[in-house]
Amino acid sequence: xxxxxxxxxxxxxxxxxxxxxxxxxxxxxxxxxxxxxxxxxxxxxxxxxxxxxxxxxxxxxxxxxxxxxxxxxxxxxxxxxxxxxxxxxxxxxxxxxxxxxxxxxxxxxxxxxxxxxxxxxxxxxxxxxxxxxxxxxxxxxxxxxxxxxxxxxxxxxxxxxxxxxxxxxxxxxxxxxxxxxxxxxxxxxxxxxxxxxxxxxxxxxxxxxxxxxxxxxxxxxxxxxxxxxxxxxxxxxxxxxxxxxxxxxxxxxxxxxxxxxxxxxxxxxxxxxxxxxxxxxxxxxxxxxxxxxxxxxxxxxxxxxxxxxxxxxxxxxxxxxxxxxxxxxxxxxxxxxxxxxxxxxxxxxxxxxxxxxxxxxxxxxxxxxxxxxxxxxxxxxxxxxxxxxxxxxxxxxxxxxxxxxxxxxxxxxxxxxxxxxxxxxxxxxxxxxxxxxxxxxxxxxxxxxxxxxxxxxxxxxxxxxxxxxxxxxxxxxxxxxxxxxxxxxxxxxxxxxxxxxxxxxxxxxxxxxxxxxxxxxxxxxxxxxxxxxxxxxxxxxxxxxxxxxxxxxxxxxxxxxxxxxxxxxxxxxxxxxxxxxxxxxxxxxxxxxxxxxxxxxxxxxxxxxxxxxxxxxxxxxxxxxxxxxxxxxxxxxxxxxxxxxxxxxxxxxxxxxxxxxxxxxxxxxxxx
Numbered sequence: 001x002x003x004x005x006x007x008x009x010x011x012x013x014x015x016x017x018x019x020x021x022x023x024x025x026x027x028x029x030x031x032x033x034x035x036x037x038x039x040x041x042x043x044x045x046x047x048x049x050x051x052x053x054x055x056x057x058x059x060x061x062x063x064x065x066x067x068x069x070x071x072x073x074x075x076x077x078x079x080x081x082x083x084x085x086x087x088x089x090x091x092x093x094x095x096x097x098x099x100x101x102x103x104x105x106x107x108x109x110x111x112x113x114x115x116x117x118x119x120x121x122x123x124x125x126x127x128x129x130x131x132x133x134x135x136x137x138x139x140x141x142x143x144x145x146x147x148x149x150x151x152x153x154x155x156x157x158x159x160x161x162x163x164x165x166x167x168x169x170x171x172x173x174x175x176x177x178x179x180x181x182x183x184x185x186x187x188x189x190x191x192x193x194x195x196x197x198x199x200x201x202x203x204x205x206x207x208x209x210x211x212x213x214x215x216x217x218x219x220x221x222x223x224x225x226x227x228x229x230x231x232x233x234x235x236x237x238x239x240x241x242x243x244x245x246x247x248x249x250x251x252x253x254x255x256x257x258x259x260x261x262x263x264x265x266x267x268x269x270x271x272x273x274x275x276x277x278x279x280x281x282x283x284x285x286x287x288x289x290x291x292x293x294x295x296x297x298x299x300x301x302x303x304x305x306x307x308x309x310x311x312x313x314x315x316x317x318x319x320x321x322x323x324x325x326x327x328x329x330x331x332x333x334x335x336x337x338x339x340x341x342x343x344x345x346x347x348x349x350x351x352x353x354x355x356x357x358x359x360x361x362x363x364x365x366x367x368x369x370x371x372x373x374x375x376x377x378x379x380x381x382x383x384x385x386x387x388x389x390x391x392x393x394x395x396x397x398x399x400x401x402x403x404x405x406x407x408x409x410x411x412x413x414x415x416x417x418x419x420x421x422x423x424x425x426x427x428x429x430x431x432x433x434x435x436x437x438x439x440x441x442x443x444x445x446x447x448x449x450x451x452x453x454x455x456x457x458x459x460x461x462x463x464x465x466x467x468x469x470x471x472x473x474x475x476x477x478x479x480x481x482x483x484x485x486x487x488x489x490x491x492x493x494x495x496x497x498x499x500x501x502x503x504x505x506x507x508x509x510x511x512x513x514x515x516x517x518x519x520x521x522x523x524x525x526x527x528x529x530x531x532x533x534x535x536x537x538x539x540x541x542x543x544x545x546x547x548x549x550x551x552x553x554x555x556x557x558x559x560x561x562x563x564x565x566x567x568x569x570x571x572x573x574x575x576x577x578x579x580x581x582x583x584x585x586x587x588x589x590x591x592x593x594x595x596x597x598x599x600x601x602x603x604x605x606x607x608x609x610x611x612x613x614x615x616x617x618x619x620x621x622x623x624x625x626x627x628x629x630x631x632x633x634x635x636x637x638x639x640x641x642x643x644x645x646x647x648x649x650x651x652x653x654x655x656x657x658x659x660x661x662x663x664x665x666x667x668x669x670x671x672x
Contacts, residue, residue: 022601022657023572025561027579029588029672030608033556034505036580039234039304041549042511043227044474045294046240047285048271048524049517054115055531056516057289058220060126060206061112061188062282066094067266073282079108079192087202088131088170091256091265095202097135098192109191111147112204116520117185119533120146120159120177125209127216128188129174131202131262132165139166141194142201146179148186158183165199176209184534203262213300217261217288222536223516226529228301230542231549234509236306236375236473237294242285243308243378244315246270248329251310254344257290258359264290270315271523278523292360295348295369306415306509307344308375311397312337316380317420322393331396338404345371345409373413375473376401379445381419381426382433395433402437413440415471422446422456435467441508443473447526453477453492454595457567457576460503470506474513476526476541484525487638487663488626490540494665495593497548498578499567504556512545519632530632537635543620544665547640551618551667553580553589566592573600575660582669590668594660604656606647609672611654617643620665 045051053059062074071083071094079101087095101108112118120126128144146159159179188206192199211218212225238252245251250268257264264287272283291307298305312329319327329337343356348371350357357368380394398416405412416439418430427444434442446452460470477489477496493512500507517527528542538546559566559579566577574596580589588609594600618640622628630637647656647670660666 022603023561023575024603024605025559025566025577026605026607027588027590028558028607029581031558032581033558035555036501036504036552037233037508039509040501040504040507040552041545042232042234042236042303042306042509043230043515044240044511044513045235045237045515046513047238047242047269048240048514049527050115050283050521051514051516052289053284053286054521055518056219056223057286058207058211058218059286059288060114060118061204062115063112063284064205064286065089065092065203065262065266066096067092068282068284074113076111076113078110079106081108081110084200089203089263091263092203095200098199098201100192100196100198107191109189110201110204111187111189113187115533116518117533118146118188118206119184120179120182120186121534122179122182124179126177126179127174127207127209128161128163128177129172129203129205130163131170131172133168133170133200134165134197135168135200136198137168138197139164139195140192140197140199141165142199143191143193144175144177145189145191146177146183146186147189148183150185157189158186162194170202182534184532217293219289219293219297223529223531224297224300226536226538226542227297230546232301232303233549233552234304234306234373234511235294235298235301236308236511238291239308240378240513241315242270243310244313244380245310246274246318247314247327251314253340254291254307254309255340257287258292258347258363261288264288275523280521280523283521291344291347292363292365296365299369304373305348305369305371306373306375307371308378309341309344310337311377311380311394311401313377313380313394313397320388322383322390328393331400334397334400338401341374341376341401341405342408345374345405345412371412373415374405375415375417375443377417378443379420380417382429384425384429387425392433395430395437398439399437402439415439415441415443416468417443420445422448435464439468441469441471443471445474447474447476447478449478449480450489450492453496454568457495457499457569458565460499460506461565461567463503463506465506469508472500472507472510474511476512478526484629485527485530485539485541486627486629487540487622489526490544491593491595491620491663491665493541494544494547494591494620495568495576495595497544498576498591498593501548501552501578501580501591502556502559502565512541532632535632535635537630537632539630540620540638543638543640547618547620547665547667548591551589551591551669553582554584555581557581557588559590568595575600575602585669586672588670588672590670591665592660592668593665594662597662599662600660602658602660604658604668605650606654606656606670609654609670610649612649613647613654613671615645615647615656615668615670617645618667619643621661622663626663
């Protein structure tokens with residue numbers, strides 16, 4: 001976290017009476033409330049905005065196995081070539097045959113454009129690999145180069161290596177490229193040379209050698225590090241709407257995402273065509289980042305895994321009539337989908353002697369991943385008589401999954417959903433049904449505007465405590481009009497999260513969404529982390545999430561103003577606040593968000609504490625336009641700043657006096 005020193009503005013008070021003229025908050029430091037779950041603040045991953053291929057997944061070659069419907073999409077071709085479909089990998093059968101052009105000065109070859117270019121850094125090392133053979137015998141040489149087709153210099157090539165290919169059997173060949181300059185918009189070029197031998201090439205790949213944890217099929221290091229630095233308690237994957245798919249064929253199928261990476265079949269990404277204004281016809285899922293890699297990342301981050309699986313319903317937004325043949329799986333034909341769910345638990349937790357436990361072990365992880373949570377369905381809903389009259393379309397399917405999973409894995413915690421909305425007929429219909437089905441948690445989604453976030457500070461205070469716990473699985477403040485990340489909307493997210501924290505007995509998980517966006521490939525604007533092919537930056541929303549996750553404490557402490565929760569209520573002048581106890585650190589943590597346009601004098605009476613001490617502070621504040629945001633060129637324009645604040649001795653209890661600036665999120669840590 002990039003932080004600068006900030007001195008806290010102190011409003012000195014000579015007595016409790018003087019402090020009472022300010023906004024007096026009281027914290028009972030002796031009465032610890034509900035535990036704050038380790039899973040409370042986490043991350044939600046979906047392959048939207050080029051989050052996986054072209055993003056977190058470090059593969060640099062687009063359409064590396066020629067499996068796109070247009071088999072050479074992403075490739076330029078030269079000379080004599082042929083696309084064939086009888087290759088060595090049964091689920092990725094296509095490859096390219098390169099043949100002698102007929103003249104020594106005519107080139108046969110391929111060139112890949114990458115994801116918005118092939119970007120490399122000077123002095124870094126990149127691992128090239130290809131499966132190849134000489135089907136008619138003999139030997140050949142592949143000249144592999146990083147090139148800049150727009151160069152004004154003498155040579156387009158700025159890194160070259162030669163790969164010798166021999167024999168009629170398919171073999172994997174590797175080589176390393178070390179560019180002599182940084183290039184953002186290069187390409188990967190392969191020429192056939194050295195002899196007239198016919199050469200077949202398949203699964204052409206290029207990775208930086210410096211991936212996260214140095215893994216060969218690895219993640220982009222800066223993006224994975226940003227996730228690690230969030231200190232997530234839970235990691236939900238793989239989505240999102242891609243779990244459902246636009247149709248059943250395009251749903252996410254976890255079994256296709258494990259095993260040897262060369263044989264993981266391509267999947268159509270529904271986000272390449274969903275938004276007409278941001279259309280990306282070359283956006284597919286290679287499954288190179290699959291369920292094994294997701295579980296591995298959870299292990300790296302020290303967080304719980306939360307996979308979400310298809311319940312047999314394709315996207316209901318796009319397929320509103322559940323009776324239409326072929327759109328959704330009939331209830332009496334769900335057995336294969338339920339078996340997929342059972343097999344997933346076996347893959348994650350099963351002994352190496354089990355079928356799917358062995359698959360995990362063969363991938364290099366004989367130890368179980370200790371999966372504890374499983375989500376069934378994403379943003380699905382039932383219908384009432386006024387809205388189609390189709391009945392319990394989702395919940396009748398959920399019950400079948402629940403019955404089977406609880407029978408075989410009774411300790412597994414199941415997560416249902418209340419649909420795509422935070423309120424309304426569909427939410428009101430589903431919420432009590434989640435209680436009837438006795439799910440452990442249900443997943444709420446809300447992308448709402450500024451006014452909603454400012455007026456729903458008490459959302460969870462009145463929820464039924466006898467039902468399932470809540471997973472706020474997707475939420476973000478979407479500004480009216482142009483929806484994008486900026487300071488003001490992030491501040492309102494911070495305000496909303498005080499209500500999540502205050503209700504930690506009910507809310508056990510919360511994950512902001514979406515997570516990633518490529519600056520050239522976005523379709524959805526409020527995202528936590530933005531990147532191009534060489535750089536990345538963290539949005540203000542990211543820092544809000546990080547401030548909560550790294551200061552979540554262990555137990556809720558009651559915090560009130562005039563006996564009421566501080567949740568932007570009437571008379572509270574736009575203030576939101578919550579407090580927790582951190583047992584490990586022996587500290588009280590207080591979060592105060594001032595959403596008003598004026599500074600607010602605040603006094604915090606720490607009942608149960610006496611004497612003077614110094615509090616450390618972390619402040620998110622911006623003095624420029626509220627629409628400002630971080631960017632690739634100014635990645636640290638708005639970041640949290642460290643400081644200190646004096647806690648004074650007062651009659652009966654320690655007292656912290658402060659003047660919280662307008663539109664500011666400030667966090668205090670006080671040793672008890």
